[in-house]
Amino acid sequence: MSAILVQKPGLFTTIQDLGREGFGPMGVSASGAADPISLRIGNRLVGNPAGAAALEMTLVGGVFTFERAAVIAVTGADFSPSVDGIPLPMWTSIKIQEKQTVALGASRSGARAYLCIQGGIAVEPFLGSASTHVLSGLGGFEGRALRNGDRLDLGAPNPLFRKETLSPKVLESLQPRKLIRVTNGTQSDWFANSSWNIFCESTFRITEQSNRMGTRLEGPPIPVDPSREMITEGVSLGAIQVPPSGQPIILFVEQQTTGGYPKIANVISADMHSVGQLRPRDEIRFERIEMNEALSLLIRQEALLGSKELFQE
Amino acid sequence: MRKSNTSKLPGGDAQFRAASDQSLLVSFGQQITLESHRRVLKLLRLLQSKPIDEIRNLHPAYCSLLIKFDPLRLDHSELQSRLVPYLARLEHAPLPKPRQIEIPVCYGGEFGPDLDDVAAMHGIAPTQAILLHSSPIYIVCFLGFAPGFAYLGGLPKALASPRLETPRAKVPQGSVGIGGNQTAVYPFATPGGWRLIGRTPMAMFRRNQRPMNLLQIGDRVRFRPISEEEFAESSSR
Numbered sequence: 001m002s003a004i005l006v007q008k009p010g011l012f013t014t015i016q017d018l019g020r021e022g023f024g025p026m027g028v029s030a031s032g033a034a035d036p037i038s039l040r041i042g043n044r045l046v047g048n049p050a051g052a053a054a055l056e057m058t059l060v061g062g063v064f065t066f067e068r069a070a071v072i073a074v075t076g077a078d079f080s081p082s083v084d085g086i087p088l089p090m091w092t093s094i095k096i097q098e099k100q101t102v103a104l105g106a107s108r109s110g111a112r113a114y115l116c117i118q119g120g121i122a123v124e125p126f127l128g129s130a131s132t133h134v135l136s137g138l139g140g141f142e143g144r145a146l147r148n149g150d151r152l153d154l155g156a157p158n159p160l161f162r163k164e165t166l167s168p169k170v171l172e173s174l175q176p177r178k179l180i181r182v183t184n185g186t187q188s189d190w191f192a193n194s195s196w197n198i199f200c201e202s203t204f205r206i207t208e209q210s211n212r213m214g215t216r217l218e219g220p221p222i223p224v225d226p227s228r229e230m231i232t233e234g235v236s237l238g239a240i241q242v243p244p245s246g247q248p249i250i251l252f253v254e255q256q257t258t259g260g261y262p263k264i265a266n267v268i269s270a271d272m273h274s275v276g277q278l279r280p281r282d283e284i285r286f287e288r289i290e291m292n293e294a295l296s297l298l299i300r301q302e303a304l305l306g307s308k309e310l311f312q313e
Numbered sequence: 314m315r316k317s318n319t320s321k322l323p324g325g326d327a328q329f330r331a332a333s334d335q336s337l338l339v340s341f342g343q344q345i346t347l348e349s350h351r352r353v354l355k356l357l358r359l360l361q362s363k364p365i366d367e368i369r370n371l372h373p374a375y376c377s378l379l380i381k382f383d384p385l386r387l388d389h390s391e392l393q394s395r396l397v398p399y400l401a402r403l404e405h406a407p408l409p410k411p412r413q414i415e416i417p418v419c420y421g422g423e424f425g426p427d428l429d430d431v432a433a434m435h436g437i438a439p440t441q442a443i444l445l446h447s448s449p450i451y452i453v454c455f456l457g458f459a460p461g462f463a464y465l466g467g468l469p470k471a472l473a474s475p476r477l478e479t480p481r482a483k484v485p486q487g488s489v490g491i492g493g494n495q496t497a498v499y500p501f502a503t504p505g506g507w508r509l510i511g512r513t514p515m516a517m518f519r520r521n522q523r524p525m526n527l528l529q530i531g532d533r534v535r536f537r538p539i540s541e542e543e544f545a546e547s548s549s550r
Contacts (some may be wrong), residue, residue, distance in 0.1 A: 021381070025357060026526050027456035027463075032534045124519065136501045136518060141461040232346060232457065232464070234372025234379025236336040258374050258457030258464075262518045266333035269384060294334040296386055302385060 002151035010062035015140035018051035020129035029255045031131040034276030039074035041093045045093045047161035052120030053130035055170030057113045061104020071118040077110030091166035098108035103123040176277035181287050185263035204254035212254040221246025235259040236290030238267030268294035270280045270301045337382040340377035342422030349376035354531050355406045359399045373455040411533045418536045420545040424512035445469045453532040461500035463528040468496045478508030487512045514547035
């Protein structure tokens with residue numbers, strides 16, 4: 001028996017977990033949630049393992065009717081969630097009764113909201129993950145974004161579950177940033193000081209062409225040394241490629257696994273969830289930091305996510 | 314942690330560069346050669362047969378291997394030291410005899426809308442371009458871009474063609490393209506800027522088979538020209 005009927009899919013709603021690592025040699029990138037922190041917290045709020053499969057909504061959320069009772073949590077950006085028309089608090093576990101309808105609207109803050117449900121969404125894993133890889137039509141629900149009338153199944157509920165709410169202090173410290181911190185990338189020294197000055201001192205706008213493969217930016221062009229010839233190499237999550245146009249692209253979760261453009265810098269791991277919350281027309285800036293600082297920030301973030309103070313009763 | 318970007322360690326001519334706070338690029342020279350390809354392939358195979366726990370992913374390319382690792386358990390310099398014994402074995406690590414794979418291609422017409430342009434660009438007849446493309450034995454240098462997309466090395470210089478000014482929004486699945494001095498088959502209908510000269514009915518990525526990708530790094534590939542009838546027959550099979 002299915003558990004959830006998709007009444008309206010929203011703009012672009014896919015099933016995501018924490019992605020599939022280890023298939024780079026096949027040309028398959030990790031995919032996974034664009035804002036993995038919101039996914040992890042949402043899953044923990046409903047008593048799931050942090051990497052259970054949930055719904056990732058983009059800019060405009062969907063409408064879902066529950067065909068059986070379930071425990072849910074809505075996390076990520078504020079898409080004005082409601083249940084049967086009554087506003088639904090975010091970042092907290094909520095019991096939904098059979099035949100109730102959960103609706104999300106247009107984003108009021110970032111780009112992505114997550115609907116996490118106890119038991120997780122049950123789909124056949126592809127290469128060990130439920131994540132949808134849209135470009136290749138693999139994983140998730142039939143390898144595609146959800147449509148009207150789709151029916152989703154759930155995994156087994158967790159009988160040990162206890163209602164939880166995210167601590168407001170933690171929520172505050174995990175707020176998505178618009179000043180994105182970066183470290184050097186593999187071709188950082190190909191860019192003259194003048195190029196670096198443009199990169200670090202300008203404001204860049206997110207374009208409409210951005211998607212889960214890459215976040216495309218628009219700003220003053222960053223000159224690339226034309227005498228350098230790039231040989232295609234493996235590219236990491238968050239790499240900031242500068243094509244001949246000088247308009248940078250941040251490689252994102254559904255990234256190509258190799259690339260032939262020079263990379264001026266790389267977004268630090270601790271700020272990747274912020275990239276996942278960027279909307280078209282948002283404006284960002286970059287700040288270059290040292291590698292060891294990037295690592296300390298990640299360690300601090302993970303400590304916060306693992307701490308006892310994460311939730312309040 | 315190191316501030317400088319490049320350094321050398323014992324264990325061959327490998328160069329290390331931090332690509333991000335969770336990845337390290339190991340490169341073997343700055344030229345696409347058979348030797349650098351063999352080193353990448355050997356390091357990949359060694360790391361696959363005797364995995365380092367903290368490594369999460371490997372992205373091979375022409376003359377480099379990007380290693381993604383768990384930054385909470387390892388840093389760049391520790392990973393470098395852990396790689397030393399692997400690099401020391403590269404010289405003598407055996408590589409299995411490469412697999413030979415033949416890919417049938419229906420050249421030109423609606424399957425290869427850019428064949429005539431490519432031929433004209435080089436002042437040759439389309440039939441000659443087909444002959445040139447289907448003669449060599451190509452090497453799968455690596456898979457990248459998209460699942461199952463194999464970058465093939467060995468394209469005759471007389472066929473090297475610049476990418477399209479404006480990439481196509483959707484390249485049909487199975488299209489055979491030329492981009493610079495590389496050729497490849499598009500495993501999925503994706504956007505693409507390579508010039509399309511033909512199409513294969515053969516699936517490059519098969520989610521219900523093992524291995525899923527028809528081609529693997531190190532394979533040898535030949536293209537065999539087929540007729541439209543043969544294409545239709547293989548597709549319906």
